[in-house]
Amino acid sequence: MSADLWLRPLGPANPAAVRLLCLPHAGGSATYFRPLARELSATFEVVGVQYPGRQDRRAEPALRTIGELADGVFAACGVPDRPTVLFGHSMGAVIAFEVAQRIERADATHLLGLVCSGRRGPAVPGPDDVHRRSDAGLIQEVRELSGTSAGLLDDEEIVRMILPALRADYGAVETYRMTPGARLGCPVSILTGDADPRVSVPAARAWADVTDGGSRLRVLPGGHFFLDEGRAEVAAAIREGIAEFLDRNRPAAAPAGAPTHP
Template sequence: MPSSQPRRGREDDVTGSPIEPWFRRFGTAVAHPRARLVCLPHAGGGASLFRSWPQRLASNVDLLAVRYPGRQDRFLEPCLTSMPELVQQLVRALEPFLEEPLVLFGHSMGATIAYEIAISLRHQHGVDVQALLVSGQTPPHRPRRRQIHLLDDEALIAEIRRLGQLDVEVLEDQGLRELVMPAIRADLRLVETHRRETPAVLNVPVVAYTGTSDVTTPLSDVRQWADVTTCDFTFMPFPGDHFYLVDQEVQLLADIHRRLNGMPANTRW
């Protein structure tokens, strides 16, 4: 696994092969993968967050990065503001891939979406994912402490800076700000207004990753992902803020690589 230090790259730096319309593959397609790793980015984020990941994973892992509408090369499409609609569209998009073992990784908003996808796949298709990997997020049965999507632009940008948001300098340019803020605000509204009174419980392993200095996700809240599974739960904190997964990419992917590599082919994790 390469050990070069990752960089906080531009979110509009998109390469790789699109799999229309929902996925992008940054590595070589794997015909019969040990696992297919589906990666879901944060609010306002795009598939390019995961462009360097395939080179740090085994060659028998097929990585699909999710492409939300309203940003990057789906910029002209309207953002989705309904969690059920977004999840249902992604479940339909995943149907051709259900014959192979599926692992979901989601960061921040993507963690909530990944969890809801896992629930829908079980209910609609009788398919359990091999594992649910959630990052930088509290589970949806925990109350949200703030609703920052309701803030005005200046206050919202101040909150984004506080998170350590990728490419925050884009928001300093008025023209670029007008292009990216609608997706950020729509995504925040989507995830901040979504809540489950009680957790829907899965029978799959769950790993919860987080940054130890993440101001949005207290460690005690992240640990509550244990409530969503009857199977193994692992809590994995890393040094860093809400975007610890950029500076800690080598360490994070070493852990994911180890877990995927230890997964028996075509059996439960």
């Protein structure tokens, strides 16, 4: 499998910078993050994840479980050989959580942390019937979340193109069950919208329960797709979270008077 199928540069290559790997929501694609990448690519090397079953991968069948999606992402990115942050929005946050576990089981040296956006903690139950609804019911859910412009959803040809991947993604995330006791060692930065109709602030805060690395919750203005509504504020929150990850990973300064040699 070619990593190029899964990993799409969203800005200039910068091997000296922290790599920010962005995992999109149900029905989403790597290009969803392009506007946000314009805010961040001066600081980070931003890479989007392209799942099968959409855009230029539309001829491939969409994967139907979070485990399969996480395996695909991990196979593409491998164990990081440079400082790396995983950033997932909505379904992407769950996939990022699973990818982070795979990285930590292999070698966590360069995994700085996880940014979880627009998603309740993985142990918090939620709706599980959207993927079983009619086509019209599934599209109505997307309309209510404002994740795709109304004009696109009114185009029957576009709807026919996106429905298979959208239904598969909803099925994957709605049937996902976290492995009991699963935990991360890396820190987690939690982002959520204050008017998200599907993710309450307490449900978002529950990401803190699955890490031993510490967490911080940031509540931003907006609904489920608050990333679209306040891009500069979201970019600032991501920068701040990654700065905290870097501070955590810096070696502690030696006490005054301590020897500086073995």
